[in-house]
Amino acid sequence: MLAGLKALFSGTKQLRKIFRQMYVIGARSFFLIALIAAFTGMVLGLQGYYTLVKFGAEGMLGALIALSLIMELGPVLAAIMVAGRAGSAMAAEIGVMRISDQIDALTVMDIDPLGYLVSPRIAASLITFPLLTALFDVIGILGGYVSGVIMLGMNGGVYFYRIDTSVVWHDVSGGFIKSLVFALIVSSISCFQGYFAHMRRDGVGPVAVGNATTSAVVTSCILILVADYILTSFLL
Amino acid sequence: MTQGAWDIRLENLKLGYGDTVVLHDVAATLPGGKISVILGGSGGGKTTLLRHILGLSRPLAGKIYLGGHDIFALPDKEFRRLRRSMGVLFQDGALLGGLTLAENVGLSLYEHTNLRFDDIRGLVLHKLSLVGLEDFADYYPNQLSGGMRKRAGLARALATDPPLLLCDEPTSGLDPINAAQMDALLLAMREQYPDMTIVSVSHDLASLYNIADHVLVLNSGTVAFSGSLEELKNTDDPFLRRFLDRKADRVPAAAARNPELAPKVRAALDAWLSR
Structure with missing residues (x-):
């Protein structure tokens, strides 16, 4: 990971590759993130409303949804979704390049494979994960509005007022710090698994690439949850 | 950096991966400015030797000299400079799938x-025209046949007019006309760049007779022959003669007997075939 980050500053042709990866990781994950966020927010709205109404506190629904999404669910679910979609693609693409001599071809052309393949993916992840997390938060809050206000008849003004009064900058920055850490985890694990697919002991050739892809997603998801617990304990 | 044609000197090489030794006691010199063909059976260590010459793997023992430089003793920066002077055609082209041929x-x-x-494109089109692919410059590798990918790989290897051109099985998988074209291209390179050292790994005898100035034959994990094509043609070494005359080592006993399938297997096979 460090070599990949170091190589980020070694070349002058990195911007184009970073933009391309931002498209692959960020733009192409847009609809998936939007869909998951909308339904997550709607479910939170339903569950939250019926729980809070028992205590006569349904007016707090906006705060419940916003804080849950911004501090916890937004960064975690967005990262897990992107790990499944873009992380697996990173591991598979780099793995195929490894077993078909494409990485060796880069090496003999004196093109640093880490600078060419890994650095742009890490940089693009660091840029796109916070943006996707913000998108997840906003659409999730709107999803909660749909189920809480439009479907269950709660007052819309109260919904947004509670969000406005309960969410502070510390909550937002905490969510973004998490998303940056998750970006590093997903991109570096996925690139690592693909880059060393040829050294796997559980298979060779296409089987190794498949196993590397699976490992990339599983390891990323586990580390996201572990890192989430550690970060939360520091941020709270 | 080295001037003139580059010799490749292999000194007491022992090559392998981990505990597996693929080649041992490899000692030979591939002369500069010539076309050398590394010949041998499938799985005989030809590609392994090529990977070590490229510096992609380190030998278990011994040294490799390129133009007088011990490549594994050079500082990393110097070695990278040296490697910039190599053009490599990998076995399946190894073109980057996300990029067009150009x-x-x-x-x-x-x-x-x-x-x-845009400035580079003129040169790129020229190199692609050398291999007959100028009309496919904007195609992606997966839109082309295996032979076309291989030719594009050669165009990429020639992009910087390298003093050392290494080709891994340049004619395998090509039809006879394209294979002959590949041979003609390598010969044209030798004509155009007298200082270019060309190494071709192959088991294609027709290609060998077309292009080779020098031949290195690998067998049983070591060097069976190193010398000129004429010397090889006149050899009376039994293995080399069998190799050059395409004579089978022995007919496998099982194939000679053509044994009957076990009744149970035969019945299952017949049932499936008649289904």
Whole structure:
């Protein structure tokens, strides 16, 4: 990971590759993130409303949804979704390049494979994960509005007022710090698994690439949850 | 850096991966400015030797000299400079799947110079025309046949007019006309660049007779022959004669007997075939 980050500053042709990866990781994950966020927010709205109404506190629904999404669910679910979609693609693409001599071809052309393949993916992840997390938060809050206000008849003004009064900058920055850490985890694990697919002991050739892809997603998801617990304990 | 044609000197090499020794006691010199063909059976260590010459793997023992430089004793920076002077055609072309042929061929120029890709395109089209692919410059590798990918790989290897050109099985998988074209291209390179050292790994005898100045034959994990093509043709070594005359080592006993399938297997097979 460090070599990949170091190589980020070694070349002058990195911007184009970073933009391309931002498209692959960020733009192409847009609809998936939007869909998951909308339904997550709607479910939170339903569950939250019926729980809070028992205590006569349904007016707090906006705060419940916003804080849950911004501090916890937004960064975690967005990262897990992107790990499944873009992380697996990173591991598979780099793995195929490894077993078909494409990485060796880069090496003999004196093109640093880490600078060419890994650095742009890490940089693009660091840029796109916070943006996707913000998108997840906003659409999730709107999803909660749909189920809480439009479907269950709660007052819309109260919904947004509670969000406005309960969410502070510390909550937002905490969510973004998490998303940056998750970006590093997903991109570096996925690139690592693909880059060393040829050294796997559980298979060779296409089987190794498949196993590397699976490992990339599983390891990323586990580390996201572990890192989430550690970060939360520091941020709270 | 080295001037003139580059010799490749292999000194007491022992090559392998981990505990597996693929080649041992490899000692030979591939002369500079000539076309050397590394010949041998499938799985005989030809590609392994090529990977070590490229510096992609380290030998278990011994040394490799390129133009007088012990490549594994050079500082990393010097070795990378040396490797810039190599053009490599990998076995299946190894073109980057996300780039067009033109981008693949111009990649090293784009990455290492300040030229814009539009400026590089003229040279790229020239290199592609050498291999008959100028009309496919904007195609992606997966839109082409295996032979076309291989020819594009050669165009990429030639992009920087390297003093050392290494080709891994350049004619395998090509039809006779394209194989002959590949041979003609390598011969043209030798004519055009007298200082270019060309090493071709192959088991294609027709190609060997077409292009080779020098031949290195690998067998049983070591060097069976190193010398000129004429010397090879006149050899009376039993293995080399069998290899050159395409004579089978022995007919496998099982194939000679053509044994009957076990009744149970025969019945299952017949049932499936008649289904």
